[in-house]
Amino acid sequence: MSASEPQPANTLDPAQTAQWFSREVQPHESSLRSYLRSMFPSFPDVDDLVQESYVRLIRARATGKVRYARAFLFTTARNAALDFFRRRQVVAIDGVADLAALPVAEDKPDAAEAASRQQELELLAASVRDLPERCRQVLTLRLLYGYSHKQIAAELRISEHTVKAQLAKGMRRCASYFEARGISVARPTQREEQP
Incomplete structure (x- = not known):
């Protein structure tokens, strides 16, 4: 089993995780920061976003969901940034005169x-x-x-x-x-x- 393949959660220990992180994730930090700054220039704190991405990545690895660390890291960082911007888009109900102006939730696809x-x-x-x-x-x-x-x-x-x-x-x-x-x-x- 290579380092980038998912491993069952019961075989992961902190030392393995630290080695994996140093080898598979940390080398991409500077390109991740550059990517985030270029894609989300108005994001208030890239450091927080990078740390949140690391946490999500390590949690996903513990469940065996990470096959390609770099791809998962970049996708996770992008999703974390989008989550942040979605949370900031709050519509003040008092300021909406017409209910048609409210955003409509998209229908979820059927099975x-x-x-x-x-x-x-x-x-x-x-x-x-x-x-x-x-x-x-x-x-x-x-x-x-x-x-x-x-x-x-x-x-x-x-x-x-x-x-x-x-x-x-x-x-x-x-x-x-x-x-x-x-x-x-x-x-x-x-x-x-x-x-």
């Missing part, structure tokens, strides 16, 4: 729709895993973390032209993966593949 979405996500994850390494890295940084072409080029030490080519290649291969499994997708045009 069939939720299962369908889960299957689609699993298929998407499989299509991304099937990509060549460089293509997968570029696509993940762009779509999951929202990096710009310039940021991806700097992170992976490749040219922006290579980033664009790898993104286009990845999108085409994912579309082909879906079509081979009977799912029709609208293929991006040359213009849509650009930022």
